[in-house]
Structures are given as C-alpha cells and as structure tokens.
Amino acid sequence: MTTFTTVIGLEVHVQLATASKLFSPAPARALGEPNTRVHAIDLGLPGVLPRPNAAAVALAVRAAIALGGDIQPVSRFARKNYFYPDLPKGYQITQYEEPVSLGGAVPFGEGRACRLHRIHIEEDAGKLTHTDLGTLVDLNRAGVPLAEIVTEPDLRTPADAHAMLESLREILRFSGVSDCDMELGSMRCDANISLMPSGSTTYGTKVELKNLNSLKMVQRALEYEERRQAAVLAAGGRIVAETRGWNDEAGESRSQRSKESAPDYRYFPDPDLPPLVLEPAFVEAQRRALGELPAARRERYRAQYALPAYDAEVLTRDRAIGDWFEAVVAEGIDAKTASNWVMSDVLPSQRERTTPLGQFPVAPRRLAELLRLLDGKVLTQVSARTVFRHMLDHEGSAADAMAALGLVRIADASALQPLVDAAIMALPEASAAVLAGKERALDALKGHVMRACRGRADPAVVDSLLRARLEVLRGKGP
Amino acid sequence: MTAIWQMSAAAITAAVRDGHLTAREVVTSCLERVHRIDPGLNAMVGERADVALAEAASIDERRQRGQTLGPLAGVPIAWKDNLVLEGELATAGSRMLEGFRSPYSATVLARLQRAGAILIGRTNMDEFGMGSSTETSAYGPTRNPFGRDLVPGGSSGGSAVAVAADFCPLALGSDTGGSVRQPAAMCGVSGLKPTYGLVSRYGLIAYASSLDCVGALARTAEDLALWLDAVAGADAADPTTVQAQGPVATHVAQRRDLAGLRIGLPQELNGPGLDAEVAAAVQRAVADLRELGAQVVECTLPAVAHAVPTYYLLATAEASSNLARYDGVRYGLRRDTVSRCEAMMMQSRSAGFGDEVQLRILLGTFALSFGYHDQYYGQATRARALLCSEFARAFASCDLLLSPTSPVPAFPIGSRIDDPLAMYLCDVMTVPPSLAGLPALSQPCGFTADGRPVGMQWVAPALREDLLLQVAHVFQAHTDHHLRRPLP
C-alpha cells in the first residue's frame, strides 16, 4: 500500500493599496455602480496607451522586500493574449519572462518557511455577473493593480497552507501593501495540489483549485482534494491534470476544464511599455519605508519591553497598534501598564467606534497623562476607567475629566474630619476592634467614610485621620 | 495673386496673423475645393465644416482683439481616419468601427488645435493601416489625382491626395512601414515619418505599436517643419515618447547648398528590382545633389535582404494583439444574433474586418503561436536588432542615406490587390528605417514619361529631423518637382 506525500503550491493575487489603477488614473477602489470607475484606457478604446502607476511599483517592491525576494533591477511588462468579455483589450498586461522579483519566502509556524518562486505585477480584469438575460460586464475592477505571488510547492498539509496564508496576509497588511481581505476580493488564492508517492522524487499530476473565497475555504478545499486524490490513486486510477472549482456549500470540488490542452497565450514583451528600471536608491527608499516587520517587532517587544508573548502578539497585529503603544511608552509609562491598557481598553473602544487608531479620540499623550495619575494613586483602577470613558467623548486633560466627574480626591483634613468622626460614631464595634489591635477592622471604617463621600477621599489621608482620632479616643477611654 | 489653395501653410499662417487673410476665408476656400473635387477622388471620409468655420471665426476674433495666435493659426489640416478627435467619428477605414465616436482626442490633434490649426476632416485609409494602396478601406478606394485609375499609395492615401489635390497644405498620416512616405511619393508630395517616439501615439488607433509613427504630408519641407514643431515632444500619456530636440522650423532654410554633406546610397536599395523610370529619376536627382555640393558614397545594409519578412512578422504579431480589443463587447460592430459570447465575438470580428486585416491577424497569430514563437517572432526581433546596428555603422561614414521611396510608381487600382505577397515586397525601401526607428522623408524627385510622380527617400540618424528638412528644403529650392499640381 503506497503512502503519499501531499505537495501544495499556492498562487496568490493581492490588490495593491493604491489610489489609482495600474495603467490608468481612474480610482482603484472598485466600489460603486457598474462602470463608474472607468477611464478610456480601462475601456480599451481605440488609440489608448497604458500609463504605469509609480505607487503600484513601489508597493510591489515593498512586498518583495518584506518577503525576502531578489529585486530585479530591470523587469518587463508583457502581454498575455486571450479573449474574454472581462478583458477589455483582449490581452492582460502582466509580467512573464522578466518579473520584478525572484525567490523569497513566507515564514510561518515555528521557524518554518514556504519558498517563493517569484512575484510580479499585473492588472486585474473586470467582473462578470451571469444572469438569464446574458452576462453582465462591469469594468470597475479592470486595471486595478495586483501583485501575483507564486510559491514553490513546499507546503505539505492543508493546515500549513492556511498558516502560511495567515502569515502572508499579516506581513502584507503590516507593510501597507494590501488590505488582503479575501471576502472583499483584495486577496485571492488558487491552489495546486498533487500527491507524490513517498520516496519518489517526481511530483504527481497536479490539480488546480479555484473559487477559494476565504482562508478557511482554502484549507477545506485542499483537505477534500487530498482525500479525493488519495481515493482515486488507491483504487488504481489516474489523476487528471485539470482545474477544479470549489463548491463550499456542497463541500466538493468540480471539474472546470481539462488542463491537458493548455491555452496558448502568445506572450510577448509589451511594446507600449519600455523596460522597468529600478534604481538602487528607489529600492532602498522602499526598504526604509517598509520599516520593521511583524516578526522583528514581536522579538523586540519581548526583549526591549519584557512583554509576554501574548502581549507582543496582540500589539503587532497591526503596525498602527504597535506604533500607538510605543508612543504611550515614550511618555514615560511602564510598558506592561501601557500594554494592558491598550489591549483591554483602547482596542475594544476603538473597535466599538470603528475609527482608525490615527483618529482615536484619546491620543497616546492623553492616555499617558491618565496613567500617570493612576500610578500616583490619585485614581483607582475603577475610577481611572471611568475617567477614560469620559475622555473618549470629551476633550480636555485627564485632570479636567476628573473634575467634571467630581473625582478629584478630597485630601483636605478639615473636610474629611467630620466624615471620619461620623464613621467612628456609626461603627462602635469596629472602632473598639481597631483599638484592641485588630487592624482589619479599619477597613470597615474606611469603607464608611468612602461611601459617605462617594469614594473621593484620599485613602491615605482617611487612614491617618482615623488612626489619629481613634488614638485620641483611646486616651479618653470607652 | 496666389489663390488661397496654392498657398503653403507657412504663407497662410503669416497672412492670417498679418490680417491679409481671415481664417474664415481660408477654411471656406478649402471646403469649397473639397466639395467640388473630392467626389471624384474619395480622399475625404468625413468633414466637420460647421465646427471648422466656428473655430476659424474665433481665431479671427482673437486676431481682432489683438490676442496672440499660435504658430499654425488659420491653417486647414486634414487628418487620417485612425486618429481620434473628441466627439468625432473614427473608423480606421473599417466596418468594425462604423459609427464609433471617440470621447477623447489624440495628443497630436490636441496640440495642433492649441497651435491654432483648424482640423477640417478625416481622410481615407487602408483598413487599420494595413495596405499600400488605400484599396482595403471599407469606404471605397481613393484615386490618384495624377491619374484617376491609379492608386494613391497607402495606407495614408487619402491624406496624400488631400495635399496633392490642394484641399489643404498639411495632412496627417501614420507610418508603420511606409504609409506616409510611399503615398507621398506616388502623389508627388512630401511625407515625413519622424523618429519613433518623437510624436505621441496616444489617440492613434494602433496597428503595430513598436513601429507606428504619426507623420505628415505637405508640399514643402518648411510646412513639415512647422507641423513637427507644433506636435513633437514627450507626452505623459505615451510612455514611449522622447524629448523634442528643439524647434526645427527656424533653421529649415539655413543651408544654401549641400557642401560637406555625405550622402550614402545603400546598394541593396538602389539597384535590384527597380522600375527603370524610377531608377532614372532618382539617378538624375543624385546628379542634382552632387551639383549642389554633396558627396555621394556607396554603403551597404545587408540585413535589408530580410527587412520585409522581419517587418511583416513583427508588425502582424503586434497587430494581432492590438486588434483583439475589437470584440463587439463595449463598442464597434456586434453580430448579436448568436447565443454564446465566444461565437458573438467570432461573428462580429469576421463581419467587421476585411480580408487583408484577417490575413494579417492570422499571420501575426502564427508568428506568436506555441512552437513557432522563437523561429518567427523571436528571429524577427533579432534580425531587427541586426539591422539597427547596420544603420549605425552606415551613419559612421555618411550623414544621410538616400534611395527611391518605392520601387514602382503608382499602379492601376485593382492590379495588385489579389497578390498580398507582391504588395508586401514593394515596401522594401521604406520598412528598414521603420524597423530601426529612424526618421525618414520622401520628396518628389521626378516623373515617369506618362506623368506619374517619383519620390526619393532620405533617412537620417535618430532625432535628426533638422537635417532631413534642411536638405529637403535645399533640393526644393533648386528643383520644381514639388510644385507640379495635378489639378487646377
């Protein structure tokens, strides 16, 4: 009974986060009514020519740097020729023999990595909607810039593929290259899977899987296909080289077209676009713009701030979160305190309000001020949270908020003395217990004072006033 | 007193600026001549009379208010039907684009309008630029004013006739393998193909992207210079454009003779297969050039032997891709009686494209197809590079190259259309500079015994249009071939 090794490779397309399209100045955010984000160039009108977008190139180079790719100083755009109603020119401008980056790898799991074959830039096609009246063509998406990331067939399990995609998504989001949202279509994945007899060095026949609309779906589809291929081979059959579409509702893949006769795309270098020459200074500028990557930042938070792994994980989910956290620490706040507050107060409030961190109503400096008051015991944890919530909706300092909420600590002995006296009068048993040496009983008296002033008394002052008064009473006798 | 229709563009714009002529008078004269003469020639496929007259009126108003006028103010210009102008029709000589109106303008036309020129109408052409006789147009052939049963050459036949018949002093064409130069030669006018990239292709309906050049036809070198200055130079909308080298019109008349000029006659282009009368006319011109002080040297471009196949494989390969957009989905002819999209595209394309276009698309598809790609397309790319280096070597020992523009003078309509290969082989003189991206100019240098024009072609190093135009101007100053007008 032959055992098999599963071999998986992925082809990932991510939409680059630019304002305009790859070869036209039409807006790249492809939302809205059909055909309202279209330039003459996107329509493929007679006489138009492509105008390449600098930011698309910059982001693609950043992606390649972040993934350890070898940036090619000269690359070339090429035409991939085929007919389809969502392809306005009858060809797609992509890169073929000379892509912008070769090699690289995506780290995932514990010190593992999936090698990359190449990364290149290309334009997206429009969208088709099939109806009974015919097929509707919307070209809003036509021309949106994409980076195509092709892996080597290094993955060995569907779970690994899932983990690798999660890591890739995190890196690309962190780098500002793409939103990588599979549900919204800014990240798409096709998977190739084959089964290789254990011990063999030749790959088995591979099957391409399409229509994978989420990371979980990628894993589910690969698991299904793994089982299907194993069953075919176990029954003595042959795997057909084909493209299979994943049907998530039915939980199965279905044959789309046979790959025995691959289409002839007649690639040739696009004569309308001179070679893309990337000067070292440009590449270096992208490297600098990229900044620190998630893995390096997690390492640094553990080393520099002695944060536990969990904290480092949460704070590096997004570059903006880590930057925000560090801004608070820069104000002189203890790292763990800052981390706790970011994780349990700032992030939940931010998610509730769905504002980006950059527009969060409490800036790092304001939070730092609040945390200094907390540290100085001017506020308790509970009252500090109250102040924080108030600051979310009102401008002004933490001290202003405290005053507005009536939380300013009463430390004036003459103001507190009547409350202290009243507490002692109200709780004679507790008073006697304290005098008898039972320290614990002091808490009941303190509690009485705090309740009377709604928690605003300075606990240290209340403590010393109670003790002093009780001492005086001891002297006077019962 | 020179009639308006006999005036050069330079003279017209000077007169309009000085107030001796109004732009309205000029345009009216031009349109009157078109209406009277074109029905027998079919050079024009459309005109924009009302708009042109309105534009002329506003130029006259500007002049009266003392405002500045552009360097081509008041000059009526016709343009080839493969250049788009916002709001106007553009068919590229094809059924496929019948009724198509462009929402944007070609850069070259916009620049001409900014210079004050008045675009009067579209000229006929071989379908999508594919032809050397203006016989493949879906809108009928254009006739040569030097003989109405003769072709005017192609693919810019309409523009060549517009100038030869004196509809207007300047007309725009496009030149991929000779489509401005060859009709210029067959119609007794001058035609300029600039250096590839010097004039923006944005708005030129593409045939072969690495070869297409927007060019112009006129009677005089000076007019061609004025045109070039108004349109040349980098365009953000066309990444293949290069910077202009500075104005050429001011220096056109700089030379009095050709002393010190070394003219190379490539042996491959000046001997074999030439019509005897063409050879004779060019030889007489060479003698004239010697008298003007030029030194004539022999030179060789061996790769010319493969220039025609190289050109046709590369051009048709690019064309097969450039014409894939014509699928009936977003614009253009659509056959909508079919129920499947793939079939709709096939039927539409087959109905919209003529035979020559379909033949070239198939040839180009073949050159790029799996299993043949490197032997044909790849090999042609390498042969092209070889030719470029041969030109560079030739220019080390001469300043300009000279040859006949076409091996034959204008031939009868219908006499060659059934033999595409024979037609292709006639492009042997014009395709080499196209492949090398070099500027080339054709000017009249004589006539056959029965009065058909003969043209000679100058080729200069890249971006040396100044040299081309100066030398052409000197030749015109000492000859009168360019002044022979076929029609009163």
Added chain:
Amino acid sequence: MVQNLADLARLHLPVERQDALLQRLQRIVLAFDALRQLPTEQAPANPPSLPPLRLRPDVAEPPLPIAQVLANTRHHAAAAFVVPRVVDA
C-alpha cells in the same frame, strides 16, 4: 492549422474560404523562410531601444462619465455591458 489560428484569433472562417486563406498564408510563410536561416548571433542583445519607463504619480482622476462609457454600444443594461452567455462560466 488555419482553423487553430482562427480559433486563437476569434475569426470565423467559412469552409469555402479556408483553403484560399491557407494558401496565401503558406506562400507568405514560405517566402519568409530565409529569415529563419539568418545567423543572428551577431545581433546586439540590447538594441537601441526605449528610454526607461517613466512612472505616473498615484493620483486618482475623475472617471469617464457613465453616459460616455456606454455611448458607443446599445448592448447595455443597468450600466453594465451585456454579452451573450459565456460558456466557461
């Protein structure tokens, strides 16, 4: 062979024209055959070509108004282009 090229190019060749077209193509390809024998080792690897690609600043411009997008066809519905059923759906 011509049928394969016609499919690739989305051209419909009526059966009665296929032979004539095939003959024309073959004649041309045959005439061009000498090109294949041309020794091209001497050909410069990087011929004088285009200046390096100029890149456009990433600024979005207003798109083409929908009326102009649809102006050159009557085959549209609810702002989308309409085509007959695509088989490979």
